[in-house]
Amino acid sequence: MTSVVAAGGISVTIRGPVVDESETVLDRLVSDGVPGSLASRNAKLWGPDAAPLAARRLGWLGLPETSRSLAARLAGPAAEARDAGLDRIVLVGAGGPVLAAEAACRTAGAALTVLDTTDPHEVAAVLDEGLDRTFVVVAGESVEADTLRRVFGRTFAESGLRGAEAARRFLVVAPAGSAMERAAHEAGHHFLQSEPDVDGRYGALGAQALVPAALAGVDVHVLLDEAARLAESLRQPYDNPALALGAALGSSALGGRDKLVIADHGSGLAGLAGWAEQLVAGSTGKDGRGLLPVPLEGVDAPGFELTGDLRRVILGRRPDEPGPAREAGVSVAGPLGAQFLLWEYATAVAARVMGVDPFAEPDVGASEESTAALLRSEEGTAPTVVHRAPELVSGAVEVYAPGDLLRGADTLTDALETLLEAVPDHGYLAVLAYLDRLGEAGAAELRPLLAARCARLRKRAAPVTFGWGPRHLHTTGQYHKGGPQNGVFLQITGAVATDVPVPGRPYTLGELQLAQAFGDLRVLRARSRPAVRVHLRDRKEGLAQLAEALA
Template identity: 70%
Template sequence: MTSVVTAGGVSVTLRGDAVDQGETVLDRLAYDGVPRSLAAGGTTLWGPDAAPLAARRLGWLELPRTARPLAARLAGLTGAARGAGLDRVVLCGTGGSVLAAEVIARSAGAALTVLDTTDPHQVGAALAGGLARTLVVVSSRSGTGVAADALRRIFERAFAEAGIGGDDLAGRFVAVTDLGTPLNDLAVEAGYHIVHSEPDVGGRYGALGAAGLVPAALAGVDAARLLDEAAALVPALDQPYDNPPLALGAALAASALGGRDKLVLADHGSGLPGLAGWVEQLVAGATGKDGRGLLPVVLDGAHDPGFELTGDLRRVVLGSRPDEPGPGREAGISVAGPLGAQFLLWEYATAIAGRVLGVDPFGAPDEAASAAGTAALLRSEEGAAPTVVSSPAVLVSGAVEVHGPEGLLKGVKDLSGVLDALLAAPPDGGYLAVLAFLDRDGDARAAELRTLLAARAAQVRRKPVPVTFGWGPRFLHATGQYHKGGPQNGAFLQITGAVMRDLPVPGRPYSLAELQLAQAFGDLRALRSLGRPVVRLHLRDRAEGVAQLVEALKD
C-alpha cells in the first residue's frame, strides 16, 4: 500500500505499515483541528505548561513572508562585502541554524567555512585559509555562547596580527544575535555589522530566519529563492488533508507510538547535501525529552550497509526511494522537494510529532546539563587555567587510552573487547552513540566507526543496534538533548584526541584545546550522572588511534 501527499512542490510518500499507522494519527489530528490551529499560531497545542514558550517560538511559521526585507538587506550587505574584496565567509557558532546555513550553501554550491567546533586543528586550518579576503559571521542568539565567543576572539587577534585594524577590522565581522545581548553590545561598540535574529524564532527552527540566511547569503546564495520555495507550501499548512507536513508529522509520531522510535535517515538523490544532518538535530532536539522522542540515525546514503544493519526501524529516504528490493525497502517514508520548502515541512512535521508524543518541541531542558559541566570546569579563581582531571586509564593499547567503568570493562584485554563490551551494553530497543571531539576535516576517517560498529553489533548481539555518530561539540545542540532527555537506553563512546597545535583564547585563562576538553568532560559527567554506560577513548596520536579502532572492528 502506498500513499502520496503533495503540495507546494514537496511530496511525502508513505509505504507499507506507515500508511495505516500514519492515517490513524492523521485522522485524529484533523478531527481535533490541529492543522488550522497550528497554522494560526495556536500556543496550547502542546499543553498548558508549554504554552508560554510556544507563544514566543512560533514565528518560524511566518518567516516565508516576514524574512523578505531581510533578504533584500542581505543582497546589499553581500554586494558591499564583495566590493571590499571579502569573498571568503567563515561562520562561527553552534546549533541548528548553523547546520541550516551549511546545508543552504552546500546545496547551492557556495563556499562557506563552518566552525561549530572548538578543535584547534580545525580552527587553525580555517585561520590559514586566507585572512585577507575573509568575512567572519559570529552567530549566537543568546550572545553568551562560549564557543562563538572564543572563536571571535581568536579571529580578532589573527586579523590584528595580519595588520588589519580599525575600520577595516570592524568591516570583517557580522554579528547575528538577539537585541540587547552581550554580543550585540560588543558589536555596537566595535562597529561590527549587526543583524538581529527574530525574537519569536528559536535557533532550532531558524533555518529561514537571520541565523540561517545571513551566512548563506553572504556566501552568495539567493535567500529570496529559499523563501519563495517555502512560501509555496504555506497554503497547505492549515488543511486537514493534502498537507504533506501534517502527513509526515503523523507518520513520524505513529512510528514512535508503535515502538519504532529510531528513524534511519538516508539520502537518495535529493540534491540537498547535509539535509539529513539538519533533520537529525531538529527531530532529536525537539522531541527527545521527558523520556520520549525520535532518534534519527543518519547514513551516508540509501546504499549504505547500515540501511540493512539497523534492524526493524522506520526508514526515511530523502529523495526518491531506492528501486532495489531489500529488507525494509518495501515500507517506510520518502520525502522530496526544494530546500526552502523542506525546511518548513520538517519544522511543521516535528511540531506535530511533539504534539502527538506529548512533548514540548521548543524547549531544550536537558542541554544545560553539559553546558553547566563545561562552565564548572572553565570557572577558575584568580584567572587560573581550568584543570581537567581524568581517571586512570583502564587499558592502554598503542595510541589509544581506554577510560570507563570497571564493571563494564571487567576482564577486557584489548580494544576489540572494549568495543564489544560497549556494544553489548544497550538494552533491546536501545542505541550506541559515538561522540567524537575531534577535527571534522582532518580526522574525518573517524566517521567510518559508525558503519563498522553497526556491523560488529550484528555479530555480537542477536539484534542489530542502531549506531549514531556526532562531532563534538556540534552534537551537543542536536542529539545531545535526546541523549539526556529521551529514552534512557543509550550507550556512549566518547573519543578525544591529543592536540599538536593549540590556540590560546585571547582574554581568557584557557586555550581552545582546554575548552574542547572541558566540553567533552562536561558532557561525560552529564551522561554518567544518568547512570548510562560511557567509555572514553583518548587518542594519543589521532591518525594512528583511529586506524587502530578501525582495525579492531574489522578483526
C-alpha cells in the same frame, strides 16, 4: 499498502503497516483542528505548561514571507565586503542555523566555511588559509560563536589589520538586546538583528541561516519561494504533506519505533539529514521520550536494515523508483526550502502526538554548566578525570570507563565489542568525536564499522549514530540526556599538537574543547548513561588503530 500526499512541491509517500497507524493519528489531528490551529500559531497546542514558551517560538511559520526583508537589510554589509574583496565567507556559531546554512550552500554548490567547533586543529587550519579574503559571520550567542569571534579578531590584528578595518570584517547576527549585540556594537562590527520569536532548531529560514548562505552566493529567494509554495497547504486537513509526515513520525513513536533511520537516495540535498537530525532529536528527546534520528551514509550503509523498533525515512528525488526506496516506511521528495518548512511543521506535530514540548530544552544547560564549572577549576580542566588511570592502553589509544563496564577487556577489540554488547534491546550507540571535522574526517567511518561489527556480534542490527563534538551538544545532546534511558556512548578525544589561545579568556581552545567533552561525560554518567572515553595520544595513529580493531 501505500499512501501518497503531495502539495507545494513536496511528496510524502508512506508504505507498509505504518500507513494504518499514521492515518489513525492523522484523523485525530484533523478532528482536533491542529492544521488550522498551528497555522494560526496557537501556542496551546502542546498543553498549558508549554504555552508560554511556545507563544514566543512560533515565528518560524511566517519566515517564508518575513525573511524576504533580509536582502535589503544585508545590502550594506554585503556591498562593503564585496568592495573590499572579501569573498571567503566563514560562518561561526552552533546549532540548527549553522547546519541549515551549510546544507543550503552544499546543495547549491556555494563555498561556505563552517566553524561550529572548538577543536584547535580545525580552527588553526581555517585561520591559516585566505585570511586576507575572509569575512566572518557570527550567528547566535553560543560559546562557540563568542570564542571564535574573539580568536578571529586577534588573528586579524596579528595580520596587520587595525581598528575599523578589522572590525568591519565581522557581521554579527543575533537577537536584539543580547550580549552578542552589545559586543558587536562595542567592537564596531556590522550587526543584523535575528528574529525574536524563532529559536535555532526552527530557524532554517531565518536570518542566522540565510544571511551567511546569501553572502556565500545562495539565492535565498529561491529557498523562500519553495517554502512559500508549501506553506499554502499547511492549513489543509488531508492534502497536507507536512501534517502526514508529522502523523507518521508521531505514530511511529507511539508504537515503540523510536529510531528514525534517515538515508539519502539521490535527493541532491546535501546536509539535509544532519539538519533534520538536530531538529527531531532536540524537539522530541525529553521527559524520557523522543525520536532518535540515525543519519546514514546511504541506503547501502550498515544499519539500514529495518528491524524491530527502527523506522526508515528516504530522502530522494523520485520516491516511487525501484529499489530500497520502495521498501521504506516513509519517502520524502522535494526542494530544500520546502523541506526545511516540511520538517519543522512535521516535528512540531509529532511532538504534540508524543506529548512533549518541542521548544523546551530542559537538559541542554546541564552540559554547559558542567563545562563552566570545569573551566573555573583552580587546577584547570577536570584534573580528577585527566589524571585517572586508563582501564586499557593500546598503542596510541587510552580507554577510560567507569566501574566494571569494560571488565575483562584485554584488547581494544575486546573493549569495543564489550561496549556494543552493553547496548540494551531497543537501544543505541552514539559515537561522539571531539576531533577535527575537516582534517580527521575519516573518524566518521567508525560509524559503519561499529554498525557492521554490532550486526555480526549480536546477530542483529542496533542503531549507531555519529556526532562531532561539540557540534552534537547543540544537535542530539538534548536527546542523549533527556530521551529514553537506552543509550550507550563512545566519546573520542585527541591530543592537541598546537593549541590556540582565546583572547580575554583564561583558557585555550584545546582546554575549552576538553572541558566540553568532560562536562558532557559527567552529565551522561550522572544520569546513568553508560559512557566510555577513548583518548588518542596520537590522533592519526589512534584512528587507524580503532579502524583496525573493528575491521
